[in-house]
Amino acid sequence: MPAVTLRLAQGTPCWMSLLTDDLEGARAFYGRLFGWEYSPGPARIGPYVRARADGSPVAGLGVSPGAPGHPVGWTTYFAADHADEASQRVRECGGTVAVGPVQAGGAGRLAIAADVSGAVFGLWQGEEHLGWERTGEPGTPAATSLLTPDPSGARAFYRAVLACEVRDRTAGTEACELLAAGRPVAGIRRTYGRAPARWRACFTVADPDRTAALAVAAGGTAVSAPGRDPGARATGHDPAGERVVHLADPRGGLFSVVGPT
Template structure:
């Protein structure tokens, strides 16, 4: 178990948030699949809740603004020291800033941006809410990886955030959909989780399979939000 007690270094993944067109349906699905409970969160951009696991904050779920055409999707947020400064570097490096920076009540300051290939990500300047409080246990985030055809994408992120050894994300193969950050949640048994996903109305995009980082399955929730689950390799294997 890894509890996250302090604010993470700039450029480190620190939060994941789902924008969906059916918040109640999403809550029901992830409660059953990952054991989450929910508490109210900042509401500047619409209804929003934080998912908790054994009382620790692990993710956010919000409602897609009507009429925007935004897809149901998970967004990975990166810790930053000053959201306004980093948002400006995103623009200087050829990316775009679609939302913000704006204040999320007393929780922190955020922006939503895209890199040069169009992969969407968030910036989070944590204040009262530094980010996720638990990782690498069943039901909590494990890691995020970038799916992009641009093999030099790391140059963009290093320029925006500054190089940092704790940012252990890596470009992944782009096989379905546009460039994006894909979030992985830890589970005890990806095979059982994939079966349960189907029973709950979701889909299996890629059946459970072994990788160098553990056994992984790629799934969607009933509204189409894509995510992956992983049972990490035991230490020493």
Template sequence: MTAVTTRCAQGSPCWVSLMARDLGAAQEFYGPLLGWEFTAGPVRLGRYLRATLGGVPVAGLGLLPPGLGFPVSWTTYFAADSTDELAQRVRACGGTVAVGPLQADEAGRVAIVSDLSGAVFGLWEGQEHAGWQAVGVPGAPAWTELLTPEVGAAAAFYGSVFGHQVARVGPQAPARCEADALLRVDGRPVAGIRGAAGLRGGPPRWRVQFAVADVAAAAGAAVELGGRVLAGPQESPYGWLARLSDPEGGHFTVVQSGA
């Protein structure tokens, strides 16, 4: 297993969390699909579960507040040296701070924010809980990317908020089905930004990818568990992938891992 034993550098994706209407149904879907087990997480913001893979945390499941009409969705969280400071930068750069910053028990400090186009993401200042502890292996997060109509504005926004380089890849990238820009931390790409062609009518959003050993098998299992296949399986520059939906409409992507 590819273990993450140190705290992620500021601006790096460090956690993903699903906000669901039915936590039991979410466990019954994602548990067998990705090989997860579940433990209790912080309760300050409502009932919350941590998904574990081989005993280490890789993702979270939270409960949507009833009656507000929010969609079931996955949220990407970025590591913050100071959640309060980064939340102020989000505001200064034209984004919105929707929740927090708040203390999540002893686990850490969190804020839910959105960028200029309304794409929602989280800021996480890890304390007892630094973030995911495995990446890129079957069942763990593999990649996350922003779908947005304004790649240039998004690149400037995230570069300013996190204080890291966001590099445009070049005009040939869309033809190769690659990201249009890459957020880099210490020279290493950690997340992608993809232009409006990938939105397929949906709102701007961060899209989460999970590694699986066999994309076709995972897509078939998702259907058997009550989910849907939205696209694929198909080959991409990153390997075979498929876009899926869980039974409550939460979208995510699975990508084949060589691990």
């Protein structure tokens, strides 16, 4: 996919950041899996680096504010025309704003929030830094989706907060997708059991099974598919028919990799 050089339409996923209590370990782990190199990023809320694939920024890695012991996890950010206004809509719609809005130097303005089911996400008002510059290629972000026990509540929440359209993905199911500027940009689907609501961090790779083997060899683990029984297989296929493997890094950060069948 061509590099992103223009501000993305509001509601478009534009960045993913990992907060961890072992930044150096995360750099080594994800660098081995995806071939990432790193450059300094804004340190407004702590040490932070930008991961680069073939020279293009694609994700961020930072230190959890409460480290050590703070939960490790990936956060998906959505483009916002005005982070402060979107943050206010989060509160009005029953969500919470945990961080910000704060200015990340000249890069942009951000907020970290949670929806009505507790799924954490970010808002990014890009200035010098608009977001990831490549997607859909090995080592870059893939299509993202929200896994939630309350799809109907989620669709109403994100429609209002991100001012985007929502449409059913398949007739007769609860799966739906968010549209920004008329094109689908993210999915929403139901989870079952006790799986908490979360936005899935997913990355494109050439060979999901090889990447999974590398992850396990580097101290990560293969985990069950989100919303399924703990004994369920860690591999399967996403709604687009691509092969997907669900993994956790050595500190417990959940992510998935997707590639050809």
